[in-house]
Amino acid sequence: MTERTLKPKAAQLHEGLLRLHIESTSGDKLVTEIGNRHVRQWHTGLLDDGPGASTVAKAYRLLRAILNAAFEDDLIKNAGVERPKERPVLTVAEVFTLAASVPPRFRALVLLATFGSLRGGEPAALRRDHLDLEARTVRIEASVSGMKTGELITGRPKSDAGARVVTLPEVIIGDLAWHLQRFNEQAPDGLVFVGEKGAQLRRSNFTKVWAKALTKSGLPKIHIHDLRHTGNTLAAATGATLKELMTRMGHSSTKAAMVYLHAPGTGTER
Structure with a gap:
């Protein structure tokens, strides 16, 4: 999925989802560092922050499409290996x-x-x-x-x-x-x-x-x-x-x- 295949309105929506809800929590990770556990924690955190069920669903679908494309392009070699850090908890x-x-x-x-x-x-x-x-x-x-x-x-x-x-x-x-x-x-x-x-x-x-x-x-x-x-x-x-x-x-x-x-x-x- 590349941005040039999208209509302008859809491209704007995807840019906003990436910037506000995906890159803010996953932007400093390599694609190879994102595993199932990280996605579950990211999804829970997004629900926790309350942008709305519709927005959460759209962000999830976009992240899934990105990871699926990376897997198909052999960018993810060990997709089953989970390396994410837990979200920090202060004492x-x-x-x-x-x-x-x-x-x-x-x-x-x-x-x-x-x-x-x-x-x-x-x-x-x-x-x-x-x-x-x-x-x-x-x-x-x-x-x-x-x-x-x-x-x-x-x-x-x-x-x-x-x-x-x-x-x-x-x-x-x-x-x-x-x-x-x-x-x-x-x-x-x-x-x-x-x-x-x-x-x-x-x-x-x-x-x-x-x-x-x-x-x-x-x-x-x-x-x-x-x-x-x-x-x-x-x-x-x-x-x-x-x-x-x-x-x-x-x-x-x-x-x-x-x-x-x-x-x-x-x-x-x-």
Whole structure:
């Protein structure tokens, strides 16, 4: 399958799928390093990040076509050999080290994204009245998506299960309270996380902060969405049930949650 055989609209769709959903997690791997296990983990991670079932299916079909073409062209000699690394999981101590390495206004974001199992666009949509610190809960009702034009679109989660209430651990409540006193919009329904100039948080801007924090903390290179992966793994390790994991993750299917119930320990892959 070559791009010149595709109509312009299809070629644009494939370019977007490659750039946003395939290369972002597989772009640094050789074709020969991609095995069945890696594809399963990639697929689970994509479901976890919530771009939508239709987009996930299209990305999967495109990756399958690429790998099939590589196999037919003898680029893959040992397709049955699995060499992928596990997605990294931080320890609790490493999460707090990372939180201490970002600017103070983003400390609570790191902790909440981890221990609240938030998806990528959910922190930017979070409002003050979505947090109940006495009950130790966060209510997820919306998510922010960035368009190619630079416009930010706030909408409901992509599925009914995505709208959820997540119980938070006591250990981060003090940090959330401290944040609410200093860095958020002060209206009762004000945004919890905003940029340094008070504008709505953009993931592209936070990516720069993230890169600096990784260097400062000395932690291995991980993606922002690995915070959610870490939170799910830690929740499973502390005894969360399948139903509780599904609620935290915002999934109506048991498939993704089962991955965490059967995950090995919680130490970071080095």
